[in-house]
Amino acid sequence: MEEVNKMEETPNNPSRRNFIKGVIAAGATVSSASYLFRTSAAGQTQTASAPGSVERLISLSVNGQERRVDVMKQETLAQTLRYKLGLTGTKLGCDRAECGACTVLIDDVPHYACSVLTHTVRTKKIVTIEGLASAEGTLHPVQQGVVDEQGFQCAFCMPGFVMSAVGYLKTNPNPTREQLAHGVSGNLCRCQDYDKILTALMKGAENMRGA
Amino acid sequence: MAVIRDMMPVFELFQPASIDEALNLLDAHRGDVWVLGGGMDSFDWLKDRTKRVSTVVDLSQVGELRGIKEANGGLEIGATTTLTEVVHHPVVREKFRILAEAAEMVASPQIRNQATLGGNVSQDTRCWYYRSGWSCYRAGGNICYADTPTAINREHAILQQDRCVAVSPSDTAPALIALDAEFVIRSTGGERVVKAEEYFLGPQIDITHMTVLRPGELLTAIRIPATWANAQFYWEKVRDRNVWDFPLVNVASAMKLSGTTISDVRIAVGAVAARPLRLTAVEAATKGKPRTEETASAAGELAIQGATPLRYNAYKIPLMRNLVKRAIRGNAQATT
Ligand SMILES: Cc1cc2nc3c(=O)[nH]c(=O)nc-3n(C[C@H](O)[C@H](O)[C@H](O)COP(=O)(O)OP(=O)(O)OC[C@H]3O[C@@H](n4cnc5c(N)ncnc54)[C@H](O)[C@@H]3O)c2cc1C
Ligand code: SF4
Ligand code: FES
Ligand code: FES
Numbered sequence: 001m002e003e004v005n006k007m008e009e010t011p012n013n014p015s016r017r018n019f020i021k022g023v024i025a026a027g028a029t030v031s032s033a034s035y036l037f038r039t040s041a042a043g044q045t046q047t048a049s050a051p052g053s054v055e056r057l058i059s060l061s062v063n064g065q066e067r068r069v070d071v072m073k074q075e076t077l078a079q080t081l082r083y084k085l086g087l088t089g090t091k092l093g094c095d096r097a098e099c100g101a102c103t104v105l106i107d108d109v110p111h112y113a114c115s116v117l118t119h120t121v122r123t124k125k126i127v128t129i130e131g132l133a134s135a136e137g138t139l140h141p142v143q144q145g146v147v148d149e150q151g152f153q154c155a156f157c158m159p160g161f162v163m164s165a166v167g168y169l170k171t172n173p174n175p176t177r178e179q180l181a182h183g184v185s186g187n188l189c190r191c192q193d194y195d196k197i198l199t200a201l202m203k204g205a206e207n208m209r210g211a
Numbered sequence: 212m213a214v215i216r217d218m219m220p221v222f223e224l225f226q227p228a229s230i231d232e233a234l235n236l237l238d239a240h241r242g243d244v245w246v247l248g249g250g251m252d253s254f255d256w257l258k259d260r261t262k263r264v265s266t267v268v269d270l271s272q273v274g275e276l277r278g279i280k281e282a283n284g285g286l287e288i289g290a291t292t293t294l295t296e297v298v299h300h301p302v303v304r305e306k307f308r309i310l311a312e313a314a315e316m317v318a319s320p321q322i323r324n325q326a327t328l329g330g331n332v333s334q335d336t337r338c339w340y341y342r343s344g345w346s347c348y349r350a351g352g353n354i355c356y357a358d359t360p361t362a363i364n365r366e367h368a369i370l371q372q373d374r375c376v377a378v379s380p381s382d383t384a385p386a387l388i389a390l391d392a393e394f395v396i397r398s399t400g401g402e403r404v405v406k407a408e409e410y411f412l413g414p415q416i417d418i419t420h421m422t423v424l425r426p427g428e429l430l431t432a433i434r435i436p437a438t439w440a441n442a443q444f445y446w447e448k449v450r451d452r453n454v455w456d457f458p459l460v461n462v463a464s465a466m467k468l469s470g471t472t473i474s475d476v477r478i479a480v481g482a483v484a485a486r487p488l489r490l491t492a493v494e495a496a497t498k499g500k501p502r503t504e505e506t507a508s509a510a511g512e513l514a515i516q517g518a519t520p521l522r523y524n525a526y527k528i529p530l531m532r533n534l535v536k537r538a539i540r541g542n543a544q545a546t547t
Contacts, residue, residue, distance in 0.1 A: 052227035052236055052268070073224035073267070074257070095258065097251060097322055098455060109295075112321045115254050117247075119224055120271040164320070185454045186319030 054119050061124065062087070063131025071118045078102045078113035081128060089129035089159045093188075100187030103160040103167075104128045110167035110186070129159035132166065141211045142166050142204030151200025153191035161187045165201040169208060177202060219257045222264055226272045230431060233268055234399045237427045240266040246429065247271070248291055248330030251322050256335070261344040276329075276431060279303070284437030290329030290430045294383070295320075297328055306440040309463050313386035316448045319455050329430045332384050332394070332410065333422055336377035336485065337457055338367065348374045348418050358521060365523040366459065369515075369531065371484040375414040376521060379421065380457045382448060384411065384487040388479035389463040390439050395432040396424065404434075408479070411486035421485070439465040439477070445538040449530060458482040460530045464538040471501050478538055480514070483531055490514055490535065497539055504540060511536035 060067050062085060069084050078095075081087040081104070093101035095114045102113040105127040132140035139147065142165050152158045161184055168183030169175070175183065181198055189197060222245075227233040237244055245264040247253055256262040270276055276291040279300050286302060294314040297303055303311045317323055317331065335342075338349070338357055346352035357364045358376045368376040384407070392407040410422055424430060443466040450456035464478040476494050481487040493510045500506040511532040518528045 050225070050236070050239075051232050052225035052272075054224050054226055072218075072221075074219040074222055076219075076254075079218065096255060097318075100319070100321065103321060109324050110321050111325055115250060116325065117224070117250065117269065119226065120269060168320070183320065186321040 058119070058122050060085075060118070060122065060126060062126045063128060069118075073117075073119065075118050076114055077104065077106075077111075077116040077118045077121060077126070080118040081113060081126075087128050087130050091156055091159060093156070093160075098188075099157075100160040100164065100184075101157055103163040103187065105163055105167050108167060108170050110164045112186075127163075129162060132162070140166065141207030142169070142201065145202070145204025145207050146200045148207075149196070149200035149203050151197050151203075152189070157187060157189040157191075161189070161197060161201065162204075165204060169205055173205065173209060175205060180205065219254070220260060220263060222257075223266045224269060225266065226269045228272050228274075230273060230275055230397060230429065233270060233273055233429060234397060234427070236266075236268045237429065238399050240268075241426050244268055244426075248327035248333075249293065249322075249325040250330075251318070251326045252330060252334040255342065259342070259344065261342060270327075270429075282434070284440065286435045288328055288433045288435070290432055291327045292329075294323040294326050294328060294331060297383075298323065307390055307435055309386040309389060309444040309446040309465065310383065310435070312444075312446040313382045313448070313461070313463060316450075317382045322455075328383060328433060331381050332387065332433070333424065333430060334381060335421055337380045338375075338377035339363075341377065348414070349377060351419060360522065362521070363523065364521040366457070366482070367521050367524055368484050369518040369520055369524060369527045370488065371413050371415070371486075372519065372521075373414040373418075375418050375485060377414075377485055378482045379411060379485060379487045381481060381487065382458055382461055385461055385463040385479035385481040386446060387433060387435075388487055388489050389444075389465045389477045390435050391465075391477060393434045393436070394430055395434060396428050397431045398425070398428045400427075402431075407433075408487070408489040413485045439467075442467055443541060445541060447534055447537060449534065460527055460534055462531075462534040462538045466502070466539075466541070468502060471503075473497050473500055473502050473506070473539075476539070478535065480531060480535065483518075483527060492516075493535060493539070502539070502541060507536045507540035510539040 057070050060069055067085055071080055078090055078092055081090045090104055090113050091101035092114055093099035097112045097115040103110050104113045106121055107124045132143055142162050164184045164187050180201055225236050227236055243264055244266040247267050247269040270291050277289045279292055280287045294317050297314045298311050340356035341347055341349050345356050347356050355374055357367050368378050388407045393404050394410045396403050412420055445464045448458045448461040450458055458481055460483055461481040466473055467475040476497055478493055479487050479489045493514050496513055497506055497510050514535040515528050515532045
């Protein structure tokens with residue numbers, strides 16, 4: 001994927017034309033929320049030349065698929081997922097690392113997608129709430145636990161909680177209630193009952209061990 | 212200031228693959244460049260437009276900056292090692308427990324999974340006037356909004372106030388000072404190494420910077436010497452909520468005993484001044500004394516000498532006194 005670091009530093013780097021052609025060819029990268037991405041042309045049309053420069057058109061591994069996408073330098077993963085790749089299950093609550101609604105797995109580890117630059121995860125595997133169910137639609141055991149126990153009210157916070165729980169359970173498949181509470185302590189719910197959420201996630205953990 | 216805006220303002224992004232490449236980039240863009248570790252402090256500034264930069268150098272692809280190595284009975288921790296990696300490292304847990312305890316109490320699991328140790332000690336203060344973009348002393352202006360008769364300053368400083376009354380927010384800093392860590396700093400001009408307590412600056416020295424890092428410099432590693440391995444440790448952080456919250460006051464101590472006598476001790480307190488404070492007077496006064504309630508109480512009283520409250524933070528004075536007392540008395544009797 002990356003010729004990024006290898007390009008020669010030359011004035012008027014000719015790769016710029018190829019780069020723009022590439023962007024046009026990849027028509028699928030057009031943004032569905034273009035109002036979000038108005039930016040001055042200046043910072044966005046530079047070519048990759050100096051060591052460490054980054055290209056805008058990159059491949060991301062999301063939910064097991066390689067997705068070609070045009071990503072601005074300052075774009076967060078939450079923005080790429082929601083507005084470029086249509087994966088709106090990842091929610092934006094605060095956009096400041098303070099709520100957990102945007103939690104996704106990056107190489108199996110929970111992160112706040114609102115606080116990750118998309119360019120930093122080029123080489124990683126990203127899993128969002130959309131990537132948990134099987135191809136035939138069978139829910140992930142933790143999702144099934146949520147359904148079984150009716151764990152959430154409005155459920156805006158639910159994808160984040162589920163992703164945190166799935167990530168945590170990879171490190172500790174058989175947690176106590178207290179341990180799991182600590183595991184998902186980076187997620188807030190503004191509707192209701194954390195106790196009920198925990199019951200649902202504990203049920204999910206149990207389902208996972210049974211699966 | 213959690214206001215969702217459309218998108219961070221435009222910047223040019225570089226992702227160097229080595230320290231040398233990163234340092235060259237810092238030189239080439241000197242004056243208008245931002246170093247990005249995990250970004251957990253940086254993104255707020257950029258999203259809120261309170262700081263603007265045209266170039267960001269992201270350290271995430273510099274493999275040689277990440278990881279923990281054993282060295283001379285101690286450890287060398289790369290600057291971009293995440294707090295979660297620090298928390299789980301077996302040697303940190305076994306020999307230098309206060310660092311794992313401190314790192315584990317930072318923010319939330321997702322933040323610890325991304326925040327770097329280098330970023331944690333280099334982060335800016337949380338004074339909300341400053342972070343909201345008010346042109347106070349720390350922002351280069353000539354007034355402190357947190358030290359006025361109507362200011363909200365419950366979280367601010369009780370010691371070493373000098374125009375600015377902001378505090379050091381880092382949880383790992385006091386633990387690193389107690390462990391007598393050294394910070395390795397590099398630029399294209401070479402390497403320098405500073406003691407943990409000398410990495411941090413108060414407003415008397417520099418009112419617009421929290422650390423000794425100069426433009427063009429990177430913190431590359433933190434070295435923990437063998438000296439305090441398996442000492443008697445004490446760590447405590449007092450905060451409003453158990454997740455996400457910064458310390459109101461935190462304390463770390465490392466102690467060596469011969470019998471019941473304190474033969475050597477290091478102690479540091481955070482969130483009471485603009486830099487984490489190593490309490491050298493307390494160390495001197497307790498060395499050679501028995502580790503008793505009496506020694507601990509005297510240490511607590513000594514620690515708060517000269518403390519001056521602002522309008523809403525007088526509570527920090529007894530809080531600091533009691534935490535220092537506990538940190539000298541030790542875990543066994545830490546019941547009050
Ligand atoms: C909601 C929230 C809660 C938080 N709670 C806590 C808490 O309880 N305790 C606590 O201690 N912190 C807390 N933090 C702060 C955060 O954890 C720390 O700021 C974090 O460790 C920073 O690391 P980072 O790598 O993400 O920093 P970055 O944002 O990447 O960097 C922070 C600063 O250091 C500079 N920098 C980073 N790495 C280097 C380097 N190698 N060389 C030179 N300069 C460098 C950057 O330029 C920047 O100015 C919280 C943050 C948030 C958003
Ligand atoms: S305490 Fe410091 S950072 Fe806060 S308003 Fe005063 S000068 Fe600015
Ligand atoms: S939207 Fe990312 S933590 Fe709130
Ligand atoms: S169920 Fe509504 S925010 Fe959690």
